[in-house]
Amino acid sequence: MSTDRPHRWDIGEVLDRTDLAALLEEHSDSIGTPRGRRWRCPVPDHADNHASVSMYTDSRGHQRWRCWSGDDTHRGDAIDLVMVTRRIDRGAAIEHLASRAGLQPNEPLPPPLPRKTTQPNGPRPLSPDVVRYVAKCADRLWQPDMLPVRKWLAHRGFTKDVLLANHVGADPGRQRMSRPAGLPRGDGPAAVFPALDPNGVVRYAQTRYIRPSPGGPKFDNPSTSMGSNPRLAWTTPTGDDRRPGTLIVCEGIPDALTAAQNGFRAAGILGSQYPDHSVATRLATYAEREDLTIVAVIDGDNAGRNFGQRLGELIAESGIDLQIIEPPTPGHDLNDWARESPDWADWIAPAIPIDRNLDLRDHEPTTTLEVTTP
Numbered sequence: 001m002s003t004d005r006p007h008r009w010d011i012g013e014v015l016d017r018t019d020l021a022a023l024l025e026e027h028s029d030s031i032g033t034p035r036g037r038r039w040r041c042p043v044p045d046h047a048d049n050h051a052s053v054s055m056y057t058d059s060r061g062h063q064r065w066r067c068w069s070g071d072d073t074h075r076g077d078a079i080d081l082v083m084v085t086r087r088i089d090r091g092a093a094i095e096h097l098a099s100r101a102g103l104q105p106n107e108p109l110p111p112p113l114p115r116k117t118t119q120p121n122g123p124r125p126l127s128p129d130v131v132r133y134v135a136k137c138a139d140r141l142w143q144p145d146m147l148p149v150r151k152w153l154a155h156r157g158f159t160k161d162v163l164l165a166n167h168v169g170a171d172p173g174r175q176r177m178s179r180p181a182g183l184p185r186g187d188g189p190a191a192v193f194p195a196l197d198p199n200g201v202v203r204y205a206q207t208r209y210i211r212p213s214p215g216g217p218k219f220d221n222p223s224t225s226m227g228s229n230p231r232l233a234w235t236t237p238t239g240d241d242r243r244p245g246t247l248i249v250c251e252g253i254p255d256a257l258t259a260a261q262n263g264f265r266a267a268g269i270l271g272s273q274y275p276d277h278s279v280a281t282r283l284a285t286y287a288e289r290e291d292l293t294i295v296a297v298i299d300g301d302n303a304g305r306n307f308g309q310r311l312g313e314l315i316a317e318s319g320i321d322l323q324i325i326e327p328p329t330p331g332h333d334l335n336d337w338a339r340e341s342p343d344w345a346d347w348i349a350p351a352i353p354i355d356r357n358l359d360l361r362d363h364e365p366t367t368t369l370e371v372t373t374p
């Protein structure tokens with residue numbers, strides 16, 4: 001056989017003959033959990049103490065792996081795994097897997113056993129329609145006819161900076177803006193809150209009607225065919241006073257934006273269900289990597305306290321403590337609290353251990369130290 005030119009392998013066949021679990025095992029160690037096997041992230045620059053990687057089989061029968069730490073680039077199929085761990089290009093990775101599977105050019109092997117799809121309800125990729133909707137609404141917010149939505153947002157204390165940095169938008173309603181089926185219905189004017197990933201990329205959106213119809217929903221989400229709800233929405237911090245060292249976690253995107261405009265790293269947990277293992281693992285992994293103390297600012301009611309307790313238990317499984325702070329006025333959420341007391345953020349400071357504040361790394365020391373100054 002000639003070796004002048006690499007053989008063009010059938011990628012589907014190479015993947016079908018590769019057992020991804022065995023391959024992950026070669027590059028990483030695994031732990032068994034009640035929800036199946038998990039691996040430490042094989043990406044070389046990710047020191048993953050939490051075994052953040054799980055595996056699933058997609059609708060085409062291809063095995064895939066994904067790291068839930070919050071870095072959305074840590075994912076892929078067996079070829080991506082070999083490329084990242086062996087630092088080789090795609091062609092070399094396919095060649096490596098073909099030879100590992102015992103494939104020979106022009107010598108067919110018996111057909112591989114069919115693989116069953118293990119997660120028909122696995123994560124669904126985000127439709128580009130959702131991203132277009134978010135961009136259109138973010139632009140629309142600043143048009144003259146969306147004054148009612150801007151007023152609604154201003155009444156909640158949001159600054160223009162935080163709205164721009166987080167691509168918050170206005171949906172004028174379906175009478176005035178057509179949209180594909182599966183996007184929020186547009187029953188009336190609404191504020192649109194995108195859910196971002198830790199790098200600020202749009203992953204999902206929630207639409208909040210500013211005047212919900214009686215008995216109608218306050219929030220409207222894209223349908224599941226348009227993408228999976230990521231359950232966790234990151235925000236981009238703004239404001240002159242950055243407060244490094246703390247990750248604030250709230251229920252929902254609006255409260256997280258309140259924290260973000262006060263200079264905090266902040267994430268909102270989406271949905272009415274309790275936080276789950278995936279949410280807790282992603283928060284814990286991110287906080288550990290960035291050396292952040294996690295502070296949950298809960299709603300001041302029993303549901304809020306239960307939420308905080310549950311989240312604390314889940315995060316404790318990763319060996320990380322959750323600080324829980326409740327607004328001083330019963331029934332208030334963080335947004336209410338911030339409107340009542342603009343200095344609310346200083347209440348967060350005592351929860352932060354001093355040594356974290358002194359871990360300045362690449363942050364500006366003056367703003368870091370302000371956190372501890374009453």
Ligand SMILES: [Zn+2]
Nearest residue numbers: 041046067074
């Ligand atoms: Zn990773």
